[in-house]
Amino acid sequence: MAPHILGNHALRLGFRLISGLAEDEMRKLVALRGRGYDSVRDVWLRTGLSTRALELLAGADAFASLGLTRREALWAVQGLNRAGDKDDLPLLRPLSFRATEPDADLPPMPPGEEVIEDYRRLKLSLRAHPVSFVRRDLDAKGIMRNSALSNARQGRVKVAGLVLVRQRPGTASGVVFMTLEDETGVANIIVWPKLFEKLRPVVIGARFVAVSGKYQNESGVIHIVAERIEDMTSLLSKLSRRSAEIDTLARADEIRRPQHPREKQPAPDLFSSGSAIARDALPKGRNFQ
Numbered sequence: 001m002a003p004h005i006l007g008n009h010a011l012r013l014g015f016r017l018i019s020g021l022a023e024d025e026m027r028k029l030v031a032l033r034g035r036g037y038d039s040v041r042d043v044w045l046r047t048g049l050s051t052r053a054l055e056l057l058a059g060a061d062a063f064a065s066l067g068l069t070r071r072e073a074l075w076a077v078q079g080l081n082r083a084g085d086k087d088d089l090p091l092l093r094p095l096s097f098r099a100t101e102p103d104a105d106l107p108p109m110p111p112g113e114e115v116i117e118d119y120r121r122l123k124l125s126l127r128a129h130p131v132s133f134v135r136r137d138l139d140a141k142g143i144m145r146n147s148a149l150s151n152a153r154q155g156r157v158k159v160a161g162l163v164l165v166r167q168r169p170g171t172a173s174g175v176v177f178m179t180l181e182d183e184t185g186v187a188n189i190i191v192w193p194k195l196f197e198k199l200r201p202v203v204i205g206a207r208f209v210a211v212s213g214k215y216q217n218e219s220g221v222i223h224i225v226a227e228r229i230e231d232m233t234s235l236l237s238k239l240s241r242r243s244a245e246i247d248t249l250a251r252a253d254e255i256r257r258p259q260h261p262r263e264k265q266p267a268p269d270l271f272s273s274g275s276a277i278a279r280d281a282l283p284k285g286r287n288f289q
Contacts, residue, residue, distance in 0.1 A: 017122050018060045025053050039066065040076040051080055060121040061114075070117060071106045112239035120281035129183035130282060131161060131208075134235050138182075143210055147184035149222050152215055157224060159187045160210040160232060163285035166203070176203060178226075180211065189213070191226045199229050206231040207282050236282060 015026040029047050037043045040063060044054060057063065058073035068076065109117070112133045118125035131138070143160045144152070161180030168176045174193035179186055189211050196203055212228040 013122065013126075015062075017124075018056055018062070019121075020056050021053060025049055037066065040068070040073060041080065044077075044080055051077055054080070056121075059117065061118070069106075069109065070114065071109055075106060116239050116281050119283075123283070129181075130236060130239060131181075132183035133239055135183070137235060137238075138210075141210065145184045146180070146182045146187045149185075149187060149215070149224075150220075152217075154217070155215055156212065156227070157215045158210060158212045159224060160208070161187060162208055162282060163206060164283065165286050165288065167288045169288075178203070178209075178211075180209065187211070188223050189226050190223050191229070195226055195229070202229050202231045204287075206233050207284060208232045208236055 015021055015029075016023075025047075029043070029049065032046050037046070040054065040058070043049065043057075044051075054077045055074065058068075058070065058077050061070045061073075063073035063076075064070075066073075111128065112130075115125045115127050115130055115133070118127060119130070138160055141158070143158045146159055146161060149157070149159070159180060159182070161182040163178060164181050164186070165179040166176060167178075168174070174196070176191040176193075176196050178189040178191060180189060181187075190213075191199075191203060202209065206229075208231075210230040210232050211224060211226050212230075213224045213226040216223045216225060
């Protein structure tokens with residue numbers, strides 16, 4: 001990615017972000033790296049890591065530096081077979097470092113699915129924000145970007161975002177404060193007790209919501225007093241490969257239309273269980289009292 005880097009510094013994500021990896025395995029991986037690994041098989045033979053550990057690394061896109069996409073790396077790991085593999089014989093093991101990965105014509109993973117896999121494996125993504133993929137649907141609903149709140153006029157507005165934080169301080173007489181994040185910034189929401197009791201399942205359980213309410217700007221501190229809260233979590237299914245193409249439909253409910261029996265159905269994804277992953281991978285939001 002050197003041609004795309006505009007500075008002299010870089011932020012690297014550590015192996016500890018990948019859930020399920022053992023620290024001693026990663027220390028061994030680093031200690032045996034030398035001048036670098038040249039393939040998934042090279043890593044496997046030199047380190048002796050289990051295929052499970054290699055799958056976790058591949059799923060986290062850790063083999064991108066070897067020129068492999070997430071799918072290609074997962075395919076290569078699934079092709080390893082230590083039992084009876086000629087490359088694993090003791091006398092041949094030192095000669096096998098230059099082995100190439102098996103060729104496979106794998107379809108590219110859509111950008112939205114890449115982001116979901118990042119969240120699923122790392123709890124974050126450096127590629128794009130999930131909300132950016134459904135922005136067309138939000139625009140069609142008249143939902144503004146959170147970055148535009150600083151220039152909004154007094155009145156009623158509508159915003160949307162992933163629910164990052166819910167707070168219900170004991171000194172706030174039952175008022176709930178929510179923080180929503182879209183691809184441009186955050187919006188602070190005030191939910192009065194009466195509305196909270198009415199929409200408790202949505203306020204507590206939804207991961208992606210749209211909020212309509214009264215805009216307040218006091219000395220640069222912006223809040224929206226919620227009057228309506230809509231659960232938009234189902235819209236995130238558009239990030240999954242099994243759903244319709246990302247950002248191509250004008251109406252959010254278009255994705256729910258059943259296909260004609262004779263229409264060609266999408267091929268099953270080898271590495272995904274469908275749109276439920278999109279919902280489950282994204283953060284649930286942190287709750288504070």
